[in-house]
Amino acid sequence: MAYVRKNVGRLTAGERKRLVKAFLEIKRRGEYDEFVRMHIDYYTPDGDDGLRTAHMAPSFLPWHRRFLLDLERALRRVDSSVTVPYWDWTRDRTRSSVPWTKDLLGGNGRARDQQVMTGPFAYSAGHWTIKEGITDGQFLARDLGRARDPIELPTSAELNRALDDPTYDAPPWDSTVTRGFRNKLEGWGTGSGSASWHNHNRVHRWVGGAMLGGASVNDPVFWFHHAFIDLQWERWQARHRGQRYLPANPPGLTDPQHERIVARGEKLPPWGVTPQSLEDVSRIYRYA
Amino acid sequence: MVVGVGGVTVGAEPGAGQPDRAGTGRVTRREMTRGLLASAAALALAPLVAASRPVPSTGMPTGTSFDETYRGRRIHGVLVPTEGRAVGGGEWQVTVDGRPLHLMRRADGTWLSMVDHYSSYATPLAAARAAVDEIGPGQRLRDLAPGPMGGGHMHMGGGHGVRA
Numbered sequence: 450m451a452y453v454r455k456n457v458g459r460l461t462a463g464e465r466k467r468l469v470k471a472f473l474e475i476k477r478r479g480e481y482d483e484f485v486r487m488h489i490d491y492y493t494p495d496g497d498d499g500l501r502t503a504h505m506a507p508s509f510l511p512w513h514r515r516f517l518l519d520l521e522r523a524l525r526r527v528d529s530s531v532t533v534p535y536w537d538w539t540r541d542r543t544r545s546s547v548p549w550t551k552d553l554l555g556g557n558g559r560a561r562d563q564q565v566m567t568g569p570f571a572y573s574a575g576h577w578t579i580k581e582g583i584t585d586g587q588f589l590a591r592d593l594g595r596a597r598d599p600i601e602l603p604t605s606a607e608l609n610r611a612l613d614d615p616t617y618d619a620p621p622w623d624s625t626v627t628r629g630f631r632n633k634l635e636g637w638g639t640g641s642g643s644a645s646w647h648n649h650n651r652v653h654r655w656v657g658g659a660m661l662g663g664a665s666v667n668d669p670v671f672w673f674h675h676a677f678i679d680l681q682w683e684r685w686q687a688r689h690r691g692q693r694y695l696p697a698n699p700p701g702l703t704d705p706q707h708e709r710i711v712a713r714g715e716k717l718p719p720w721g722v723t724p725q726s727l728e729d730v731s732r733i734y735r736y737a
Numbered sequence: 738m739v740v741g742v743g744g745v746t747v748g749a750e751p752g753a754g755q756p757d758r759a760g761t762g763r764v765t766r767r768e769m770t771r772g773l774l775a776s777a778a779a780l781a782l783a784p785l786v787a788a789s790r791p792v793p794s795t796g797m798p799t800g801t802s803f804d805e806t807y808r809g810r811r812i813h814g815v816l817v818p819t820e821g822r823a824v825g826g827g828e829w830q831v832t833v834d835g836r837p838l839h840l841m842r843r844a845d846g847t848w849l850s851m852v853d854h855y856s857s858y859a860t861p862l863a864a865a866r867a868a869v870d871e872i873g874p875g876q877r878l879r880d881l882a883p884g885p886m887g888g889g890h891m892h893m894g895g896g897h898g899v900r901a
Contacts, residue, residue, distance in 0.1 A: 494849060496842025505843070562873040583851050584876040597870070623844045636855075639845075646856055653855040661871060663851040 453737045454680075457534035457673050458547040464530075465552050469569045471524040471531045472669055473576045480523050485581040485666040487719070488516070492663055495623035500709055502718055505624040507617070507695060508711040509635050510682045511727040513675050515720055518733070520672055532734065535676035538652055539605035544593040554670055556591075563590035563658045570669060583662040591668065592657030602655050603636075603648045611648055612685050617695040622710045629695075630685050634678065649678050680736045686728075694724045801827075803862045810834050810872070812865045829861045836878035838868055852878075 460468065475481045491503040491512070503512045517533060524531045534548075541547050548554045555568020565588065570577040572588030579587050594600065611633035618629040624637035636650035646654050652674050653660050659667040660674075686692070699712040711717050713725045801816040814831040831838045831850075840861055841849045847857035852868035872878070 492841075492854065494841040495844035496846065562875065564873075582879060584872055585879040586873060586876045590873060621844070625843075625845050637843075637857075641847075641859065650855040657871070661853055661855060663854045665854065 451732055451735050452532050454532045454676055454734055455534050455737050457536050457553070458541060459737075460534055460553075462552065467528050468524075468531050468534070469553065471527040473569060474527045475523045476577060482580050484516070484520055484523075485664050488666045489581065489663045491719075495625070495709075498709075500711070500718070501623070502711060504635070505637065506710050507622050507631055508717055508724055509631055510679070511694070511717060511722075511724040514679050514682070514727050514730065515717070515722060517672060517675055517679060518730075521734075533672050533676045535680055535736065536670065536673035537677055538602045538655075538674070539608055542602050548670060548673055549593065554668075554673075555589075557593040558589075558591040558658055560596065562586070562588075563592050565589045565591050565658075579659070579664075579667050582659070582664050582667060589668060590658030591660070594655060595657055600643050600646075600651070600655055603651045608634075608648055608681065612681065612688055615689045615692055617685075617692060619695070620700075620706070622696065622700075622706050634681055634685075649674075683736065694728055803865075805862075807866050807869050810869045812862070812869065814861050814865060831861055831865050833865065833869060833872065833878055837880070838865060838878055840864055 455464075472481070488503065493499045493501045493504070495501060495505040502508050503516075506512075521531075521533045524533070536548050544557050549556045551568050553568065555565050555570050558565050564586075565571050566573065568574070570589050572578065577589055579589060611630055614628060614630045614633055616629045618631040619626050624632065624635075625639075626632045627639065634648050636647035638645035638647050653665060656668065656670060656674075659665060660671065665671050694713045696710070696712045697714075699708075699715060700706040700710065711724060714723050716723060717727075803812065803814045805812050811834050812831070813835075814829055816827045817830050818827045829840055831840055839851045841851075843849065843857045845857075847859055848861050848864035849855075849857045850864045850868040852871050853864070856867070858864040858867055
């Protein structure tokens with residue numbers, strides 16, 4: 450029986466409490482920091498050599514889908530009623546809306562050092578010490594909306610531009626491709642500055658602090674954000690019936706992308722599952 | 738540490754068939770990705786393909802080093818020649834207040850740092866300044882200890898950079 454992932458704004462007070470408790474418990478056990486580390490380890494950019502799996506590649510979506518499932522399993526081992534909610538940033542767009550409430554993720558970081566001071570993930574609450582961070586700060590940091598030079602979250606119009614593209618991904622299958630659903634959603638644009646940050650990337654930028662860096666998983670909003678990204682894959686499939694993950698076959702020997710991306714039927718590290726096997730997860734969960 | 742060469746190549750495996758150069762933790766990563774690399778021919782070709790891939794010229798800094806104080810922090814960067822690389826090749830080794838700032842390269846030639854991972858900048862210096870913009874007051878970059886997924890990974894540890 451498939452379980453349901455809800456909009457974070459529709460969780461009851463009890464559901465919020467149990468979700469937070471499960472996060473704090475896997476953090477206490479040390480499991481959470483393994484997720485932080487794994488995401489750092491699998492960030493291979495397209496200008497460096499090597500196989501790209503998690504970012505700047507077609508498997509951005511299946512990689513994070515499986516990553517979320519692993520996290521969700523860890524949470525559900527603590528409390529089987531818990532599922533990962535999604536944050537619809539096209540609707541909940543302010544620094545005071547969900548999920549930035551005291552009983553969920555807490556609010557913005559303070560001006561002086563971006564330290565989150567409210568909610569269960571504040572350092573002062575004693576349950577959320579950053580261990581796998583980029584800086585030596587032990588507290589969760591946020592800079593919602595980027596105080597110094599404000600930016601907005603992506604709009605539903607921008608998200609729709611990604612969803613409207615009938616092609617899943619296209620050569621050269623990296624961060625420079627300007628067509629295809631995957632990179633329009635992942636959000637690597639051309640040019641520089643604010644105009645070049647789209648959808649997924651732009652949300653990381655908007656939250657700021659931990660979410661901006663390689664150790665973005667340190668902020669639990671990472672999962673709510675990626676659940677919403679994951680939901681877009683379903684929406685895209687529904688909008689373009691018959692369209693599938695691309696490439697279907699690995700790039701050939703002479704292709705610069707040979708051995709650097711994962712084709713539909715190839716195994717996706719570190720799990721050894723194929724993107725194909727992750728295209729339909731309706732037996733495991735559904736979005737409400 | 739050879740991590741600047743082998744650490745990030747989760748799948749292309751230039752080190753396949755050789756002794757484990759980066760130390761403990763690498764075996765796990767290698768085993769995890771082995772399934773993707775079934776063909777012996779592909780394994781043999783991987784280093785060749787990696788070495789012959791053209792390096793984009795967009796956004797290349799004109800110099801080979803920089804050293805400045807930006808917003809109260811000392812930024813230092815130097816392009817270190819790498820053996821076996823073409824002329825002009827090498828690794829950018831960047832520090833902020835003496836701590837290593839790992840840079841990564843995008844296919845369009847722009848640069849990202851570990852601090853600012855979801856945007857890229859035209860030069861290593863611009864990426865370093867953008868990182869300084871985001872490092873909170875009183876905080877310093879930290880060397881991440883080797884972890885369960887891959888001790889010796891190129892993001893961790895000191896002094897290494899990314900190939901230019």
